[in-house]
Amino acid sequence: MSADAAHPPHTHLTPDTIRFCPLCGAGLVRQPVGPDKRPEMVCPGCGFIYYVNQKVVAGTIPWQDGRLLLARRSIHPAYGKWTFPGGYVDWGETVDAGALRETWEETGLTVELGELVGVYSYAGAPVVIVVYEATVTGGTVGRAGLSIHGGGGARFPGAPDRPRLTGSGSRQRATHVTSVSRSLVR
Numbered sequence: 001m002s003a004d005a006a007h008p009p010h011t012h013l014t015p016d017t018i019r020f021c022p023l024c025g026a027g028l029v030r031q032p033v034g035p036d037k038r039p040e041m042v043c044p045g046c047g048f049i050y051y052v053n054q055k056v057v058a059g060t061i062p063w064q065d066g067r068l069l070l071a072r073r074s075i076h077p078a079y080g081k082w083t084f085p086g087g088y089v090d091w092g093e094t095v096d097a098g099a100l101r102e103t104w105e106e107t108g109l110t111v112e113l114g115e116l117v118g119v120y121s122y123a124g125a126p127v128v129i130v131v132y133e134a135t136v137t138g139g140t141v142g143r144a145g146l147s148i149h150g151g152g153g154a155r156f157p158g159a160p161d162r163p164r165l166t167g168s169g170s171r172q173r174a175t176h177v178t179s180v181s182r183s184l185v186r
């Protein structure tokens with residue numbers, strides 16, 4: 001069985017897939033809204049306008065002793081690809097707090113956030129990705145949930161089966177992050 005058959009494509013909430021009002025349950029109807037008459041999904045029952053926006057993903061590039069930690073995805077999309085720890089920011093949570101929490105949940109490491117590496121978005125992608133540099137302050141890789149999400153693994157590069165992403169300059173790091181984040185959303 002192929003990985004794709006075992007793991008059907010991830011589905012996302014998009015302006016084309018929403019059908020019902022989340023407040024009253026009525027069927028939504030596409031109608032022109034606002035001064036520019038932009039078509040939006042509107043509820044004929046309660047008037048709710050369902051604006052679909054990207055979700056915010058917060059992640060970190062954890063560094064420890066000159067090494068960069070990466071995790072391997074065990075969910076779709078981008079199953080099996082290396083990425084950095086991160087995930088959706090929860091309702092009521094700051095982006096910073098989300099980055100710290102996701103890093104802990106996925107790697108077992110506590111980190112201190114450093115500089116903002118970048119904010120990444122791509123036309124048609126359902127997420128905006130906010131990435132921070134981070135310094136490992138505690139924990140042990142693998143003690144917590146490990147990987148994204150399940151058995152994929154989280155590792156520091158260096159061994160033969162690990163990606164060689166060991167650039168030290170911020171520009172190199174940003175290049176790594178860009179390529180990794182692209183694989184995350186495609």
Ligand SMILES: [Zn+2]
Binds near residue numbers: 023045
């Ligand atoms: Zn409604």
